[in-house]
Amino acid sequence: MDKILLGHGSGGTLMHRLIDEITAPSFDMIELNDSATVNLPHSRLAFTTDSYVVSPIFFPGGNIGDLAVNGTINDLAVVGAVPLFLSVGFILEEGLKIDTLKEIISTMSKSAKEAGVSIITGDTKVVDKGKGDGIYINTSGIGYIPDGIDLGIHKVKSGDKVIVSDMIGRHGIAVLAERNGLSFEPPVISDTTSLNKLTASILDIKGAIKMMRDPTRGGVATTLKEIALQSRLNIEIDERLLPIPPAVNGACELLGLDPLYVANEGLLIAIVDSKKANEVIEVMRRQKISKNATIIGEVLEPQKNKDSLVIMNTTIGGRRVIDMLTGEQLTRIC
Amino acid sequence: MDKILLGHGSGGTLMHRLIDEITAPSFDMIELNDSATVNLPHSRLAFTTDSYVVSPIFFPGGNIGDLAVNGTINDLAVVGAVPLFLSVGFILEEGLKIDTLKEIISTMSKSAKEAGVSIITGDTKVVDKGKGDGIYINTSGIGYIPDGIDLGIHKVKSGDKVIVSDMIGRHGIAVLAERNGLSFEPPVISDTTSLNKLTASILDIKGAIKMMRDPTRGGVATTLKEIALQSRLNIEIDERLLPIPPAVNGACELLGLDPLYVANEGLLIAIVDSKKANEVIEVMRRQKISKNATIIGEVLEPQKNKDSLVIMNTTIGGRRVIDMLTGEQLTRIC
Numbered sequence: 001m002d003k004i005l006l007g008h009g010s011g012g013t014l015m016h017r018l019i020d021e022i023t024a025p026s027f028d029m030i031e032l033n034d035s036a037t038v039n040l041p042h043s044r045l046a047f048t049t050d051s052y053v054v055s056p057i058f059f060p061g062g063n064i065g066d067l068a069v070n071g072t073i074n075d076l077a078v079v080g081a082v083p084l085f086l087s088v089g090f091i092l093e094e095g096l097k098i099d100t101l102k103e104i105i106s107t108m109s110k111s112a113k114e115a116g117v118s119i120i121t122g123d124t125k126v127v128d129k130g131k132g133d134g135i136y137i138n139t140s141g142i143g144y145i146p147d148g149i150d151l152g153i154h155k156v157k158s159g160d161k162v163i164v165s166d167m168i169g170r171h172g173i174a175v176l177a178e179r180n181g182l183s184f185e186p187p188v189i190s191d192t193t194s195l196n197k198l199t200a201s202i203l204d205i206k207g208a209i210k211m212m213r214d215p216t217r218g219g220v221a222t223t224l225k226e227i228a229l230q231s232r233l234n235i236e237i238d239e240r241l242l243p244i245p246p247a248v249n250g251a252c253e254l255l256g257l258d259p260l261y262v263a264n265e266g267l268l269i270a271i272v273d274s275k276k277a278n279e280v281i282e283v284m285r286r287q288k289i290s291k292n293a294t295i296i297g298e299v300l301e302p303q304k305n306k307d308s309l310v311i312m313n314t315t316i317g318g319r320r321v322i323d324m325l326t327g328e329q330l331t332r333i334c
Numbered sequence: 335m336d337k338i339l340l341g342h343g344s345g346g347t348l349m350h351r352l353i354d355e356i357t358a359p360s361f362d363m364i365e366l367n368d369s370a371t372v373n374l375p376h377s378r379l380a381f382t383t384d385s386y387v388v389s390p391i392f393f394p395g396g397n398i399g400d401l402a403v404n405g406t407i408n409d410l411a412v413v414g415a416v417p418l419f420l421s422v423g424f425i426l427e428e429g430l431k432i433d434t435l436k437e438i439i440s441t442m443s444k445s446a447k448e449a450g451v452s453i454i455t456g457d458t459k460v461v462d463k464g465k466g467d468g469i470y471i472n473t474s475g476i477g478y479i480p481d482g483i484d485l486g487i488h489k490v491k492s493g494d495k496v497i498v499s500d501m502i503g504r505h506g507i508a509v510l511a512e513r514n515g516l517s518f519e520p521p522v523i524s525d526t527t528s529l530n531k532l533t534a535s536i537l538d539i540k541g542a543i544k545m546m547r548d549p550t551r552g553g554v555a556t557t558l559k560e561i562a563l564q565s566r567l568n569i570e571i572d573e574r575l576l577p578i579p580p581a582v583n584g585a586c587e588l589l590g591l592d593p594l595y596v597a598n599e600g601l602l603i604a605i606v607d608s609k610k611a612n613e614v615i616e617v618m619r620r621q622k623i624s625k626n627a628t629i630i631g632e633v634l635e636p637q638k639n640k641d642s643l644v645i646m647n648t649t650i651g652g653r654r655v656i657d658m659l660t661g662e663q664l665t666r667i668c
Contacts, residue, residue: 004430008460045379049421049474053459087383089472091425096338123384126342127666131389131467136459138423140383140474332461 013326046081048072049140055332057104057134059178061170061190064137065104067265067334069111069119070194071216072139077196078212078268080151080203081143086112088122088139093132104135115194117141149203155210156231160299161277165198165268165290166191168220169248172262172330177251184247193266193289201283208276213269216334218325221260221310223269225324228308235310237297237322260312261325263333271299347660380415382406383474389666391438391468393512395504395524398471399438401599401668403445403453404528405550406473411530412546412602414485414537415477420446422456422473427466438469449528451475483537489544490565494633495611499532499602499624500525502554503582506596506664511585518581527600527623535617542610547603550668552659555594555644557603559658562642569644571631571656594646595659597667605633 008014052068069086076083088108092101112119174190177183195214202209215223220242228235244259252259266289272280277295284293302308310322342348386402403420410417422442426435446453508524511517529548536543549557554576562569578593586593600623606614611629618627636642644656 002432004426004428004432004435004460008426008458045476047419047421047476048455049423049472050457051423051425051459051472053425053461055465085381087381087474089383089385089423089474091385091387091470092338092342094338098336098338101338121382124342125385125387125470125666126338127387127467127470130464133461133465136425136461136470138383138385138472138474140421140423140472142379142381142476332459 013324044145046076046079046143046145047140048075049138050075051136051138052334053133053136053332054175054334055133056175056178057100059190060174060187062192063104063107064135065107066111067192068137068139069108069115069117070192071265071334072141073115073117073194073196074214074266076141076143077194077199078214079145080149080199080212081145082200083115083117083141083143083196086117086119086139086141088119088137090122090124091132091136091138092124092126093134094126094129096134101135104137111194115196151209151211153211153227153230156227156233156271156299157210158233158299158301159274160210161272161274161295162224162235162237162297162299163270163272163277163280163284164220164243164294164296165195165270165284166266166292167243167245167248168264168267169244169252169259169262171265172219172333173248173251175333176255176330182251184251186247188245188247188251191264191266195266195268195289198268198284198287198290201287202270202280205276205279205283208273208280210271210273212271214264215267215269216263216265219259219261219263220267220269221258221322222324224310225322227269227271228310231299232302232308234300234302234308235297236300237310237312239312239314241294241296243292243294257330260322263330265334274298347658378479380410380413380477380479381474382409383472384409385470385472386668387467387470387666388509388668389467390509390512391434393524394508394521396526397438397441398469399441400445401526402471402473403442403449403451404526405599405668406475407449407451407528407530408548408600410475410477411528411533412548413479414483414533414546415479416534417449417451417475417477417530420451420453420473420475422453422471424456424458425466425470425472426458426460427468428460428463430468435469438471445528449530485543485545487545487561487564490561490567490605490633491544492567492633492635493608494544495606495608495629496558496569496571496631496633497604497606497611497614497618498554498577498628498630499529499604499618500600500626501577501579501582502598502601503578503586503593503596505599506553506667507582507585509667510589510664516585518585520581522579522581522585525598525600529600529602529623532602532618532621532624535621536604536614539610539613539617542607542614544605544607546605548598549601549603550597550599553593553595553597554601554603555592555656556658558644559656561603561605562644565633566636566642568634568636568642569631570634571644571646573646573648575628575630577626577628591664594656597664599668608632
């Protein structure tokens, strides 16, 4: 493989290989996680970056602007940080309508205010017509990790419960429908939203949360597989418990997609102490963005001398091994 | 003006208007400066972002990779910060050669090590062939501002000296020559380099440095005009003192460019207390990247009831008003 493929950007195995083989060894990426966390003399910071290249730039439920703000906030939130500051870097294509830019910026401003973060520094570059696609946005973010927060793969143990905060697969299908001029009834709306208030509320439950992730590119399946690999434990989920909107299911059937691999932009996966799982679910369900929170499975010891797996007990009584997304299922989804 | 023009990315008046009218009012950009600085409970941080879209991606003296690392380090360094951590966000065009990416990443790694900063978090997106131009890179950076550092426009006073750290106009001409298949004898090599060791060394001279900037897009002229406007003071420079390599002068004549507006990527402009200016020059000249450091002019009171101006006393004895770059002189230069 000597050329970049679209699949290198899809969040699956190709991207993982690119990171593992080329990017990570060259830099100082401490954890291959959504945010890096660093010790400053007196406070523990989280620092993250994401570029957004979603196509089309407007879709049901949002646009590239709130996606860029919420996505970076969420990368901070899932490592347990309180997001504080964002930067924004625009790469604009010559000919982009100023009104389009204004609308996107206004959405960004609104989303940042809603989440309680400040966009404090920025940069704008313009590329020739035909060398971009309207607008690409990078947001980077910093937050601080309150004392006492200790999350991470090292906390995950056999018996922990796997929680998803709400309905699966909405963002990817909303973007794909818009891109292809499809409409579903009822329409599928992107779940793009900031998760920092949700994460703060469940981190308040003492000893409950082991680790969190937001399953964007690559979907729930890829994130669960990453957690299984990193923890060297199995994850077993139950297909009947997966909260998938009927419209997403229908669209996926039509398009030959698997909702488990479809991107989410306002969804939280939490690995939770089994004794606290119901309390976490209760706290989540009180909040609008997580009113369908569900325990979808649990963490288990892998079979002796076997690799760690994600296994789904299917509706029809079978057992299916869930792997990472390979190649491109949905490109330019965020 | 309802569409984005290439000139919106050139660092001059168009970009300033875009920032002033659209971007800054929507966000929380505290200072329209290279880095935002923020108070955390126990330490003062600097935070900055820049996207790099230089074309071509390889040029004499560097490539988009060291440009992206050095540029963001320099944005931190000029606000007096000690750069600590960088993020990197790649936007790759489908079909980019993996070897090209590897070479760029290896350059980034080397530049970061040389400057003593760590690249700790990253993101990769891929766009379809024809929707990018090989590779775009965003780097964001955080650093801390040591106790006692107080720089900024509020410190600039009439009588202060204006210092440039080395030869002017090299990066822009190097890129332009490469883009257009021109070669000059001797060749013009980009000045891309990190300035953080240089800035640290002159900040050690007590009370010397009032403020610093790195004159990238828009060149020395645009940066001086920004300083004049923000300080409401005049700046008067002497054309005979400007350190311009003969090859840059020759190339500019040939291409109809003014070296004062050509981008630099390893140049420092410092506004310095007049009593300490010679000491600053001495310290600078001891370092390889600033061995041609020169006092090029000084800060003066503006004429009563007049706007603040940048004025150049020309070689032929005239006085020329220097304004910001308007529209595009050199696009995609960084």
